[in-house]
């Protein structure tokens with residue numbers, strides 16, 4: 001029988017509005033099982049052609065040293081000397097690094113659709129994480145665009161990093177920056 005009732009329990013609107021990007025985390029680790037559970041919610045993102053164009057690489061525990069080193073090695077010379085140790089330390093303080101990878105496609109339409117689907121997945125993940133008391137920041141730093149970094153963390157040629165998510169229990173939750181009311185950006189066409 002076809003289901004027609006779209007009512008869900010819980011208030012999705014409130015969850016969307018209350019979620020904040022979190023950049024400072026408690027040191028508590030986040031269990032891999034919990035992250036996997038959240039990803040299994042996130043994969044219900046809409047995706048055209050059921051291509052499910054994503055894959056994930058999780059750096060946990062000592063594994064964080066791998067992504068930290070890859071990031072530090074994108075610096076060179078004076079910058080490496082000046083900032084290397086501090087950046088490495090910062091990366092090791094993030095409880096979990098979750099890399100969201102997308103397959104590139106030579107067809108612009110397919111690539112756009114797939115990127116949109118992956119972004120939907122990331123927002124699903126952020127919301128599901130928030131619901132479980134976890135904070136996330138979606139990172140798109142310059143190193144993510146460097147082949148050297150990609151190779152070092154296991155991203156293949158022909159793949160793109162849609163985001164590196166830092167995940168952990170929030171130490172600081174920043175205040176919300178209010179949004180412009182949609183009416184200010186809305187054009188309504190009601191007449192011929």
Ligand SMILES: Cc1cc2nc3c(=O)[nH]c(=O)nc-3n(C[C@H](O)[C@H](O)[C@H](O)COP(=O)(O)O)c2cc1C
Pocket residue numbers: 019020021022023137138139140141176177
């Ligand atoms: C595609 C995308 C890329 C982002 N990249 C970064 C980033 O590199 N560093 C960062 O601190 N935050 C990043 N953010 C988080 C935004 O800065 C954050 O969503 C914004 O400040 C609004 O805060 P809120 O999420 O708490 O509403 C990114 C968000 C999106 C959607």
